[in-house]
Amino acid sequence: MDSNGDAHLEVFRYNPEIDKFPVFQQITIPFHEHNTVLDALRYIYEHVDSSLAFRESCRAGLCGLCAVRVNGKVCLACSTYMCKTMTIEPVPKWKIIRDLVVDYSHQK
Amino acid sequence: MQKMRDVYSRKIGSTRKECHILIIGAGGAGIEAALAVASTREDLQVILVDKGVLGKSGCTILGGFSCNAVLETNPDDSPSCHFEDTVREGRFINDQPLVDTYTEKAPVRVKELHAMGGVFEVGEDGALKQEMVPGHSHPRALFNNLHTGKSMALALRRIVLKSNVEICDECIILRILCHDSVVWGAVGFDMVQGTFILFECPAIIITTGGCGQLYRHSTTAIGSTGDGLALAYEAGAELQDMEFIQFFPTAQCYPRLLHLNPTFPSMLRYTAGCRLYNSEGKEFMREVNPDWTYTVTRDELSQAIYKEIQEGRGSPHGGVYMDVLHLSAEEITDKFSFSRIYPRLLSMGIDLTKDVIETTVSAHFSMGGIRVDTTLQTCVDGLFAAGEAIAGVHGANRLPGNALSEILVTGYEAAVHAIQYVDGTSPAGDHDTMYDQSECEALSALLERESGISPIALKKSIQDIMWDYVGVIRDKKGLEDGLCKLETLTSTLNQMSLSSKTCIWNKELMDAFEVTFMFTVALLTTQGALVREESRGSHYRKDFPESNHRTWLVNIIHKKGYPMTISRPRVSKMPLEGLYG
Numbered sequence: 307m308d309s310n311g312d313a314h315l316e317v318f319r320y321n322p323e324i325d326k327f328p329v330f331q332q333i334t335i336p337f338h339e340h341n342t343v344l345d346a347l348r349y350i351y352e353h354v355d356s357s358l359a360f361r362e363s364c365r366a367g368l369c370g371l372c373a374v375r376v377n378g379k380v381c382l383a384c385s386t387y388m389c390k391t392m393t394i395e396p397v398p399k400w401k402i403i404r405d406l407v408v409d410y411s412h413q414k
Numbered sequence: 415m416q417k418m419r420d421v422y423s424r425k426i427g428s429t430r431k432e433c434h435i436l437i438i439g440a441g442g443a444g445i446e447a448a449l450a451v452a453s454t455r456e457d458l459q460v461i462l463v464d465k466g467v468l469g470k471s472g473c474t475i476l477g478g479f480s481c482n483a484v485l486e487t488n489p490d491d492s493p494s495c496h497f498e499d500t501v502r503e504g505r506f507i508n509d510q511p512l513v514d515t516y517t518e519k520a521p522v523r524v525k526e527l528h529a530m531g532g533v534f535e536v537g538e539d540g541a542l543k544q545e546m547v548p549g550h551s552h553p554r555a556l557f558n559n560l561h562t563g564k565s566m567a568l569a570l571r572r573i574v575l576k577s578n579v580e581i582c583d584e585c586i587i588l589r590i591l592c593h594d595s596v597v598w599g600a601v602g603f604d605m606v607q608g609t610f611i612l613f614e615c616p617a618i619i620i621t622t623g624g625c626g627q628l629y630r631h632s633t634t635a636i637g638s639t640g641d642g643l644a645l646a647y648e649a650g651a652e653l654q655d656m657e658f659i660q661f662f663p664t665a666q667c668y669p670r671l672l673h674l675n676p677t678f679p680s681m682l683r684y685t686a687g688c689r690l691y692n693s694e695g696k697e698f699m700r701e702v703n704p705d706w707t708y709t710v711t712r713d714e715l716s717q718a719i720y721k722e723i724q725e726g727r728g729s730p731h732g733g734v735y736m737d738v739l740h741l742s743a744e745e746i747t748d749k750f751s752f753s754r755i756y757p758r759l760l761s762m763g764i765d766l767t768k769d770v771i772e773t774t775v776s777a778h779f780s781m782g783g784i785r786v787d788t789t790l791q792t793c794v795d796g797l798f799a800a801g802e803a804i805a806g807v808h809g810a811n812r813l814p815g816n817a818l819s820e821i822l823v824t825g826y827e828a829a830v831h832a833i834q835y836v837d838g839t840s841p842a843g844d845h846d847t848m849y850d851q852s853e854c855e856a857l858s859a860l861l862e863r864e865s866g867i868s869p870i871a872l873k874k875s876i877q878d879i880m881w882d883y884v885g886v887i888r889d890k891k892g893l894e895d896g897l898c899k900l901e902t903l904t905s906t907l908n909q910m911s912l913s914s915k916t917c918i919w920n921k922e923l924m925d926a927f928e929v930t931f932m933f934t935v936a937l938l939t940t941q942g943a944l945v946r947e948e949s950r951g952s953h954y955r956k957d958f959p960e961s962n963h964r965t966w967l968v969n970i971i972h973k974k975g976y977p978m979t980i981s982r983p984r985v986s987k988m989p990l991e992g993l994y995g
Contacts, residue, residue, distance in 0.1 A: 323918050340670040352870055356922045357914030361467075363635045367673035368564050369470040385673040403606055404919040410467070411583065411606075 309336035313346065313388060317358065318395040321404050328402075330393070331355070337390055344372050344383035346392070347406075359405035373397050374406050426601055426610040426854050433459040433580070434836045435829070436600055436615040438587050438642060440464035441472030442563075442818065443801025444621035445570040446523075446825030447832075452577040455833055460579045461613065463602060465586035465924070466637050469571030473623050473635050473802070477563020478675045479684075480547050480555030480815030481534070483520035487541045491552035493517040494987065500816060501988050503549045503711055504781075504809020505951040505961065507655065507969055510986040511788045512806045516816075516823045523822035524556055531569030534558050547684060549711045549813040556819075559754065560675060563818055584919075585611060586927050587641070588853045590618060590649040590797065597649070597796030601853050605924060608917025610854060616839045617832045619790075620646055620799040621825060624780030625935045626659075627928075630874075630881035632777040633662050633676045639928040640935035642803045646784045647934060651792035653972045654805040655782030656935070657942035657953045660812050661886050662778035663715035664690070666771065668731035671762055678755065679736055679773045680814075682766075683707045686738045686749045690719075690773075692727035693735075713811040713952045716775045720886040723774070733774030743767050775886055779817065781808045781952065782942070785971060790828035791835070793973075798832050800824035805969070809983075810951025857917075859908075860926060866911030869926035875903060876932050884940045889956040893944040900937055907933060942970045945978060963993040 312334050320328035335349050347360050360383070361371040367385035374383050375395040400408035435451055437444045440462050448462045464471060484491045496517040501508045528534050528542065534556040535543045546553040558565040575581070584605040591599040597618050602611040622642030626634030647653050664679045682688040687707050691697045699706040699718060706715075719734050729735050738746060746766050747753045756766060764771065784792055784799040786806070791798050801821040808816060883896025907930060912922045948962040949955050967990060968980040983990070 321916055321918060323916065342670075342672065351921065355913070356868065356870060357916075357920075359919045359921050363466055363471045363637060364476050365636065366476060366675050368475050368561065368675070369467075369635070371467060371470055382673075387672070404916070407919045409606070 309338055311337050311390065313337040313390050313392065315346065315350070316393045317350065319358070319405050320402055322402060337388065339387065341388050342384055343374065343376055343381065343386045343388050343392070343394065346388045347383060347394070359403075359407045361407055424609055426849065426851055427612045429609055430612045430614060431461060431582075432614045433461040434615060435460050435617045435619060435832050436613050437462045437619045437621060438600070438645070439472065439620065439622035439801070439803070440468040440581070441621060441623055441801065441821070442474035442567055442570060443803075443821035443825035444619070445469060445574045446822050447619050447621060447800060447829040448574055448579045449570070449577060450826045450829035451833060452574070452579050456578065458833065458836065461582055461615070462574065462579050463582040463585050463587060463613070465584065465605070465641070467583050468574070468581050469567045471635060471637050473563075473626075473638055474567040474818070474821065475564045476633065476635060476675060477566065477818045478560055478677045479557050479562055479681065480545065481524060481557065481562050481566065481818035482547070482550065482554045482813070482815030483524040483556065483819050484517070484552070484554050485521055485525075485542060485544065488544065488552055488554070491554060493521070495551055496520070496554065497987055499550050500807070500813060501809065503811055503813050505811055506809065506963070506967055506990060506993060507950065507983050508809035509806030509984050510988060511984055512786075514986050515788065515827060516807050516820050519823045519827070520819040523826055524819055527566065527569065527822060530573055533565045533569050534562070546708070547814040548709055550815070555815045560678060560681065566818060582611075586924065587645060588927060590645050591849055592649050592794055593848055595650055595794050597794060598848070601849070603853070603857075603927070605919050612849075617796045617798065617836050619828045619832055620784060620797070620803050621801045622803050624783065624802040625932070625939075626777045626779065628876060628880045628932055628936050628939065629659070629777035629885070630877040631665075631774070633665050634778065639932050640780070641928065641931045642799065643783055644931035644934040646792060646797065646799060647938070647972065647974055649794055649797060650974060651794050651797055652785040653783060653938060654785040654969045655810070655942070656938045656972060657946050657970065658781035658810050658951055659777055659939065660712055660779040660781060660952045661716040661720070661775045663712050663719050663775055664736065664773040665776035667733035667774040668729070668772040669762075669764065671759065671764065673758070674755070676776065679771065681755075682736060682738055686741060686746065688736050688738050689740070691735050692722045693729060694727055696727075698722055711811055711813065712778075713954075716886055716952070717954050720775050724887065729772040731772050733772040735770050736773045737770040738766055739768070739770070741767065779812050781805065781810060781812055782939075789831035790824060791831060796835060796839070798828040800828035810953060860910060860912060860923075861915045861917075863909075863911040866909045867906045869910050869912070869922055869929045872903065872906060872910065872929045873925055873932065876900070876929065876936050880936055880939070884936075884943055887954050887956055888943055890944065893940060897937070897940045897944060900933070900940060903933065938972050941978065942972070945970055964995050967993055
């Protein structure tokens with residue numbers, strides 16, 4: 307599939323074990339209108355920076371594990387089309403384990 | 415930096431958890447097993463461990479439509495008839511005693527779950543609704559719109575969270591610990607804490623599901639990497655029927671549609687009588703069988719579709735065309751389940767009254783797996799297995815709807831027998847001297863290696879090899895090439911390196927663990943496919959296109975350290991002598 311220009315991303319990065327503060331990593335990847343936010347995260351993971359932590363599982367909008375915040379709005383990464391400018395952050399209010407992965411263990 | 419190094423230099427055994435039964439894999443089968451123990455024996459401690467998240471990871475949640483069981487509301491149907499359908503369409507190599515257990519117990523298990531969670535759709539008369547799905551002689555599919563699996567998985571999750579079962583999320587099991595072929599524990603790695611956990615337990619139930627992720631195209635959850643199959647094999651258990659991988663014939667392919675189960679186009683087939691055609695406009699299935707939409711099983715349909723694609727008559731995005739242009743909008747929404755899907759598709763720019771979609775073949779289910787006896791136990795004492803991880807129930811081809819009910823039955827039965835086993839064993843002794851630090855050493859080496867092959871690349875290599883050489887249509891040359899390519903990858907497994915050295919939720923580290931399991935399972939699948947010189951169910955050999963009952967009405971069995979063996983399937987209700995000739 308041909309790319310239709312670039313997408314400019316700011317991705318939240320934080321490893322509480324070693325980082326004092328979270329940072330936003332600037333990443334440019336190819337834009338495809340039929341691709342999802344999860345495709346974008348996987349593209350980063352496979353081609354740009356494999357240290358990015360994010361959850362994924364069913365890829366069909368069923369399990370909810372890939373929830374992130376894109377441009378301020380919480381969504382399922384697998385069920386949201388990517389756009390040309392995206393700020394991707396973890397879902398708010400949960401303790402951060404690393405990058406986009408939050409600790410849901412008290413959600414029971 | 416120092417803190418990080420401390421984390422991974424920590425030895426196996428510094429964190430310990432004890433229980434009576436450890437259940438590996440918290441999908442439908444695992445949760446059902448845990449509940450079966452918790453609801454009957456409060457004195458037994460159960461730990462339910464998953465490399466993902468309880469009830470949400472894994473494939474149960476992806477179960478689209480049907481969960482099959484024979485209910486008394488249909489007097490024409492019977493468990494015996496369900497048995498016959500399952501064995502006939504499994505192409506006779508099913509383990510008949512397991513199919514007996516499955517078909518006889520499915521009704522009680524589904525009704526029990528429904529009573530706890532209101533899982534399935536109920537008609538105005540108060541009875542559970544049942545639909546017909548291909549390959550079955552009677553309507554026996556219970557359902558909840560198009561998200562039956564999700565409905566089941568979340569009900570099970572809700573119930574188990576209220577029980578005394580200890581849940582251990584995001585912990586991947588790396589090795590099952592045995593002494594003289596008797597289970598005593600397992601080594602896990604906690605992805606969140608970045609530490610090893612030593613589980614000590616007299617019994618283990620493996621419910622890790624299948625290995626759909628061995629293939630480039632798969633409808634399965636991302637974690638279906640065959641972990642439990644490799645763990646069981648390494649522990650000395652037998653695997654069987656590994657060559658039988660079900661390919662889903664009509665998975666969504668183009669346009670890219672969101673928030674939909676990849677298997678949803680099958681509903682256009684079952685209930686809307688879709689047209690399915692190639693780039694020449696030819697309805698290649700209807701020409702063979704006018705009733706194909708209701709009768710043809712997944713193995714035959716996948717092979718027919720894949721042949722069209724391979725021979726250059728596919729659609730632009732690698733599938734074939736499907737439409738229901740013969741129906742009006744009212745007819746589409748009236749058809750079962752499309753009242754919700756039709757408007758959702760409309761919102762994504764797809765109008766089923768005007769537009770054509772492309773669907774394709776995609777790895778879906780593993781019929782093969784861990785060989786168990788009628789008590790769901792392997793040949794390793796204390797090692798049980800259930801759900802998609804076991805072989806035998808579905809033979810060479812699984813019928814729609816037989817997965818979601820099977821996981822309940824085998825999960826429950828494995829728990830019952832594990833309880834009996836635990837009751838009959840003496841309390842665990844001191845095992846301090848009986849395990850080594852191999853996972854800890856391997857992890858240190860992996861994290862210290864500055865350059866090497868990426869586990870992400872290695873995973874992709876396995877998926878490409880399996881799709882290209884061990885896929886829907888196979889032959890000797892291709893399988894030999896595939897095997898050779900897999901074998902050349904062997905040496906790279908201990909040459910992996912990671913771009914991030916952290917142990918805290920390191921996705922690449924998870925890939926590195928999984929790739930080792932995938933490699934073991936891929937090799938056995940390929941070896942089985944090469945040996946089986948016939949076609950049967952999902953295993954299609956271009957060079958041996960017919961079934962050969964006389965020679966190959968057998969199960970191929972793999973055991974580590976031994977040559978492959980073959981054995982005739984266990985028989986109960988359906989004699990096979992006539993077939994052997």
